[in-house]
Amino acid sequence: MQRITMKTTLPPQIKDCLARYPKLYRVESESVILEYLQNRPNLVKVVVGKVESSPLIKNELNKNPSILVSSVEPWNSFVESPLEVQGGLACFISIAALDEKSFLTKLEMEKQPLILAVDHIQDPHNLGAIARSAAFFGVKYVLIPKNRQVG
DSSP states (O other): OEEOEEOSOOOHHHHHHHHHOSOEEEEESHHHHHHHHHHOGGGEEEEEEOGGGOHHHHHHHHHOTTSEEEOOSSGGGTEEOSSOOGGGEEEEEEOOOOOHHHHHHHHHHSSSOOEEEOOOOOOHHHHHHHHHHHHHTTOOEEEOOSSSOOO
């Protein structure tokens, strides 16, 4: 997962989406995008790229018409990024970040939630792998410090 920086010339529907969700994160790899679409479609806001090349992703998108799809080409005209898109697909997800006070308030209301704290994660791919593993094991919250981190 990598925090994204948008360029100024965007399709109107994407601009509207960005206005509603100011903190979007880019996710790459067909298998990871498919997992988000199947298990957490409410987090996925935009899918960009060659959707028609993946029947499984196309099928999941048909089940979730609220997700924006854009075949913007070339990729670099849409997003400033040092990374290339794997397989011609990427999606942008919105993950709610809680401040310390909100987190502690939510924590008081839950019975023994599983929490994972990470530190010094510098590679976006490592953070993505950690987040997917944490989700598999039922981790409710991942604590990531503001400094010395990707994201």
